[in-house]
Structure formats: C-alpha cells, structure tokens
Amino acid sequence: MKTFATILIALGSYLLVSGLLFGEASPLSLAFFFPSSRLGLPYWKEFATFLAAILALFLLNPLRRYSISIIFRLPVFVALSLLLPTLFIGVYADWKRSEFIHQFKTDHLDEHSFFRSIREVPVGGQFYLHAAALKQCVPYAWSYREMAFYELRPHVAINVLPQGWLEMCGIRMHP
16 A cells, blocks of 8 residues: 555655656657657756666665655655756756857847747647748747758748748738
C-alpha cells in the first residue's frame, strides 16, 4: 500500500509541475526516449539526464538514512527532475537566442522567453513565434530546433507578424 501511495503522489507531483511549466503533461520528459530533438542546443538531453541522476543520488539513495520517508522523497525527486533541467536549459536557450539576435542586427524585433514558448506552442499548426525579426523588410522567425532565424514566406508572415510591420514593409499575400 505504501508503494502504491508513493507512486500516486509522485505521479501527482509530475502532473502538477508539468502542468505549471508546460501547460500539460510534459512532452519534454518523453524526449529522452526519442533520438530526434526539438531543441537545437548541444547536449541538452545529457545535461538534463545528469541533473536527474544527481538528484536521484541525493534524494533516492537507499544507503543513506533519511529522516524524510520515501513517500515524500520520490515526489520531490520527480518535481525537481522536471523543474531544474527545464529552468537551466531555458535560461541557456534564452541566452543563446539573445546572443544570436545581437549578432543578427535586426531592424525590428518581437521576442518571447523560452518559458513562454514551451507553454504557447500548440501541437498542431503553429501560429506562435518564439521571436520575429525584420531586417531590411525581410521577415524572419526564430527556430529553437535550428537555433537560428529562418526567412518567413509572405503567406505565412501575414498570419503571424504584427500588423504594423506588414504595413510598413508592404508585406501581403501574392496571388
């Protein structure tokens, strides 16, 4: 019974933290089991796995005597295994994006944090931009997968760019 209760509390911990971070059950936690990556940062999976292993060593080590029962340590481990890697990787992704944007020298920029992006990006069609830029009236969007800007086609740009940018640069759908 104690094992079942521990698993239920850990699952609840996972769902709570995942819901707060991602708005749903974490697609990021499943990424460790698939070879492709939706994030172009080098070694992010290894870093997240390393953090989870360190947490396991300190929170779940059966050889140590703890004053706190495993029924509470396991949920704390689950929560921190989602939270800490996401926070560190998110800060790193934002820093790398800002660094690249500075080098790209855009004329106009509209950007959102990594943490907003992981909550806003829908599963289906994407009408949310992590960052948008105009450079000499050429529209660009940011890709975390490529960790770079890519040029937006006019038929896409009219759906996602601020109206002021479209008017300023005369961007419209061509027949």
